[in-house]
């Protein structure tokens with residue numbers, strides 16, 4: 001077993017702050033109401049009639065993690081500035097159309113409590129699965145985590161929920177092979193970096209590239225003992241179910257079965273959804289269901305069914321709701337027949353390049 005000192009500190013801290021979480025049929029939600037109400041109040045007071053702030057008032061994004069951009073009166077989308085001062089997360093946005101003088105900039109601060117609840121929810125779910133009380137589950141938590149680096153918050157992510165979860169499984173349950181599949185439209189730089197040298201965690205990501213955060217090239221395959229245990233599948237914008245499912249069936253499943261993980265973690269971002277305003281992809285609910293079924297099948301074949309999904313990004317509430325529902329159906333065994341993968345797929349050249357980058361480490365048919 002290998003685990004970095006930084007991640008051990010993460011796990012210790014997270015264990016100390018494991019909160020009360022809502023538990024229902026293997027589903028975890030972080031209890032975010034108290035912090036988010038403060039945040040929402042401040043944010044709503046700051047909204048002027050001329051500005052449209054997206055995500056501030058939506059229940060799933062009350063922690064402001066969905067507020068990555070705003071549209072002022074001129075209709076041009078602009079990013080929000082975000083900073084982390086070590087104890088609180090600050091979003092700065094102008095109250096007047098940009099460029100705004102500093103005197104009319106508004107800063108919203110969020111405590112780290114909600115982020116602690118999210119980590120605690122994931123670890124509590126993992127405990128339930130490892131104890132055999134649950135076969136699988138979905139941690140419906142916010143803020144997301146996969147951009148958070150071991151030493152700093154990043155990209156709406158304060159603590160890397162999935163990376164901490166994987167380190168926790170290594171440290172507490174002595175698992176030697178954990179598969180993390182990250183289908184969020186953004187590359188999970190934080191998760192990749194946490195385990196780049198660790199063969200005990202295989203990190204696989206499908207993501208738009210080049211795109212935020214800039215990492216995730218197909219030749220990033222891990223370092224030292226971890227070489228071959230990072231698999232990046234970088235897609236151009238605009239791809240959908242056909243391309244994603246070809247990647248799952250011809251690259252991810254073969255690698256996953258060779259690795260034979262003891263538990264499968266899913267970084268389940270729903271921003272590749274066709275309705276998402278940021279992602280620019282075209283995945284549908286049927287696509288997410290098929291991706292989930294693929295990974296659940298892997299877990300059933302080699303990991304005693306142990307499969308835990310954790311919510312990452314996603315900026316359209318209907319897309320998140322409907323997609324999370326079909327993934328829950330798959331986890332509970334209630335999913336119906338899946339439609340055949342749509343054709344044609346334009347992923348072949350990309351997947352050929354991924355296989356070429358990984359052929360030294362894995363076998364492909």
Ligand SMILES: [Zn+2]
Pocket residue numbers: 184185186269271312313314
């Ligand atoms: Zn994302």
